[in-house]
Amino acid sequence: MSTDNTDSSCGASETQSTSENTSDEAASASTDKPTTDAETDTETASKRGASEASSASETTTTSTEASSSSTCGASSDSSDPASSGSCGASGSDDEKEVGATVDDFDAEPGRLVAVGLGPGQPEGMTAKARSALMDAGHIVGYTTYVELLPDEVVEAAEDIYNTPMCGEVSRTEEAIDRALAGNSVAIIGSGDPNVYALAGLALEIVESKGATASMLDFDVVPGVPAAQSCAARVGAPLVNDTVSISLSDHLTDMPTIESRLHAAAKEGFTISIYNPWSRKRRDNYEKCCEILLEHRDPGTPVGVVHAAGREDEQVEIVELAELPDLGETDLVDMTTTLLVGNEDTYVWDDRMVTPRGYETKYDY
Numbered sequence: 001m002s003t004d005n006t007d008s009s010c011g012a013s014e015t016q017s018t019s020e021n022t023s024d025e026a027a028s029a030s031t032d033k034p035t036t037d038a039e040t041d042t043e044t045a046s047k048r049g050a051s052e053a054s055s056a057s058e059t060t061t062t063s064t065e066a067s068s069s070s071t072c073g074a075s076s077d078s079s080d081p082a083s084s085g086s087c088g089a090s091g092s093d094d095e096k097e098v099g100a101t102v103d104d105f106d107a108e109p110g111r112l113v114a115v116g117l118g119p120g121q122p123e124g125m126t127a128k129a130r131s132a133l134m135d136a137g138h139i140v141g142y143t144t145y146v147e148l149l150p151d152e153v154v155e156a157a158e159d160i161y162n163t164p165m166c167g168e169v170s171r172t173e174e175a176i177d178r179a180l181a182g183n184s185v186a187i188i189g190s191g192d193p194n195v196y197a198l199a200g201l202a203l204e205i206v207e208s209k210g211a212t213a214s215m216l217d218f219d220v221v222p223g224v225p226a227a228q229s230c231a232a233r234v235g236a237p238l239v240n241d242t243v244s245i246s247l248s249d250h251l252t253d254m255p256t257i258e259s260r261l262h263a264a265a266k267e268g269f270t271i272s273i274y275n276p277w278s279r280k281r282r283d284n285y286e287k288c289c290e291i292l293l294e295h296r297d298p299g300t301p302v303g304v305v306h307a308a309g310r311e312d313e314q315v316e317i318v319e320l321a322e323l324p325d326l327g328e329t330d331l332v333d334m335t336t337t338l339l340v341g342n343e344d345t346y347v348w349d350d351r352m353v354t355p356r357g358y359e360t361k362y363d364y
């Protein structure tokens with residue numbers, strides 16, 4: 001694996017992998033099959049790259065480096081192996097320790113808010129999310145999510161720190177260190193911060209640094225999760241009891257994922273499948289199809305939504321029996337969510353319908 005060590009101007013440092021891609025969110029935007037990122041104009045593009053931890057051969061860029069260093073308190077030593085790693089956890093799964101602790105910061109703590117951007121396009125963002133971003137001096141996020149920010153948010157930000165792939169732990173730590181150093185910081189992600197995202201990790205790291213959520217006035221601003229924005233594209237597939245299951249075995253082992261798939265499929269929940277496919281997880285996708293077909297009729301409708309709300313959006317409703325063959329197509333990758341119907345789900349007028357049961361009580 002080839003790596004480049006890149007430092008941030010404020011807090012955690014991070015080693016980015018140029019060839020590995022194991023984290024869920026990295027994979028969801030940097031897929032093995034082609035996807036298109038949002039285009040940016042030149043002015044906002046330069047701001048978006050302002051404090052970027054680069055995966056390429058250059059070290060961190062930084063038009064705002066001086067000012068962001070001055071507003072940051074403790075910075076972890078970039079030569080400290082505990083503060084760097086490869087793609088994944090801090091980046092590496094081996095690295096369990098945080099860099100700076102609360103005692104390393106002299107400043108009055110600032111604020112940390114986890115903001116969900118929704119599916120992608122600016123109009124899919126809630127007004128509360130937009131206002132939280134306008135209020136944050138520093139915005140920290142994965143590059144593709146930074147590219148999704150509305151221009152006015154980019155223009156209003158004092159500093160934007162983005163990392164091109166992986167490194168969720170070190171990026172979250174960076175956000176926390178900036179907040180502990182007195183800044184108002186938003187850490188961003190697609191969809192909702194509570195759905196396979198960084199809200200929980202942020203609280204865990206705040207605790208491990210000896211700080212508290214209250215000290216940072218920690219808040220979560222919800223966004224529309226992929227399951228819901230994708231469901232909206234295919235009608236009404238999730239109206240009754242429903243669950244979501246991620247096929248990523250990066251943080252949950254495959255036997256557990258399989259067991260959950262069996263349980264959900266057996267009990268008649270509709271199922272939103274997140275992180276369905278990557279080159280390294282072909283087997284997970286195949287296993288998932290096998291389990292679903294063990295419990296559900298091959299004719300069960302499945303909504304397949306790729307890149308909801310983005311330029312390369314694709315939407316199809318297929319039958320469960322067709323799912324295995326879609327794994328090798330551009331329709332199913334790490335920017336796709338699958339919506340698996342239950343035994344009552346049917347297709348009417350190109351829409352999936354999962355009855356909630358009204359028809360058993362009312363005449364219409």
Ligand SMILES: C[S@@+](CC[C@H](N)C(=O)[O-])C[C@H]1O[C@@H](n2cnc3c(N)ncnc32)[C@H](O)[C@@H]1O
Binds near residue numbers: 224305333
């Ligand atoms: C790490 S999870 C992040 C989920 C996100 N926090 C949410 O609330 O939707 C990434 C997965 O979300 C799903 N996803 C995210 N954005 C999507 C979109 N625009 N269209 C379809 N699926 C999407 C994909 O299944 C992807 O693999």
